Amino acid sequence: xxxxxxxxxxxxxxxxxxxxxxxxxxxxxxxxxxxxxxxxxxxxxxxxxxxxxxxxxxxxxxxxxxxxxxxxxxxxxxxxxxxxxxxxxxxxxxxxxxxxxxxxxxxxxxxxxxxxxxxxxxxxxxxxxxxxxxxxxxxxxx
Numbered sequence: 001x002x003x004x005x006x007x008x009x010x011x012x013x014x015x016x017x018x019x020x021x022x023x024x025x026x027x028x029x030x031x032x033x034x035x036x037x038x039x040x041x042x043x044x045x046x047x048x049x050x051x052x053x054x055x056x057x058x059x060x061x062x063x064x065x066x067x068x069x070x071x072x073x074x075x076x077x078x079x080x081x082x083x084x085x086x087x088x089x090x091x092x093x094x095x096x097x098x099x100x101x102x103x104x105x106x107x108x109x110x111x112x113x114x115x116x117x118x119x120x121x122x123x124x125x126x127x128x129x130x131x132x133x134x135x136x137x138x139x140x141x142x
Contacts, residue, residue, distance in 0.1 A: 003093060004100050010076065010089065014101055015122045017072045021065045022119050028061050030109040030118040036065040037102045043070070044095035 004011065022028045035057040046053040056063045073094055080088020108121040 003096055007089070007093065007097055010073075010094075010097055011101060012126065013072055013076065014069060014097070015126055017068050018065065019119070019122055019126060021068050022116075025061055025064065028065060028119070029113075030105065030115045031113060032057075032059060032062040032065060033118060034102065034105050034109070035059065035062040036069060037098055037105060039066055040069050040073075041095055041098035041102055044073075044091050044098060047091040048095055 018033055039055060039057045039062075043054045056066045073089070077088045077094075104121075105118045108118040109115050110117045
C-alpha cells in the first residue's frame with residue numbers, strides 16, 4: 001500500500017486517462033476498462049522478468065484504451081527520467097499500480113456486461129475537467 005500512496009499521481013493519471021477515453025468513446029464500459037488494465041498489467045508483469053510480451057485486448061474499444069494507458073505510462077517514465085536523470089517509474093511498480101487499479105475496478109463494477117459503475121466511481125473521485133466533460137449541445141434554446 002505504501003507504493004499506492006507514494007505514487008498517487010500515477011493512479012490519478014491512469015484514472016484521468018480512462019475518463020478521457022470514456023468521453024471520447026461512448027461505448028467504453030467497465031468490462032472494456034478491466035480488459036485493458038488486465039492486459040496492460042500482464043505486459044508489465046512480463047517486462048519485469050526481462051521479456052517483452054504484449055497481448056492487447058481483443059475488443060477494439062478495450063484495445064484503444066489499452067493504447068492510451070500504455071502511452072500515458074511510457075510518457076510518464078520518459079518525463080521522470082528526463083527530470084531526475086535516473087530511471088523513473090519501474091516496470092514492477094507500474095505492474096503493482098495496475099493490479100491495484102484492476103482490483104478497484106473489479107470491486108466497484110456491478111458485474112453486468114455493459115456496466116459503467118467503475119467509470120461513475122472514477123468520475124466521483126476526480127474533479128471535472130473540460131477534457132472529460134461531454135461537448136455541450138449545439139441546439140440553441142430561446
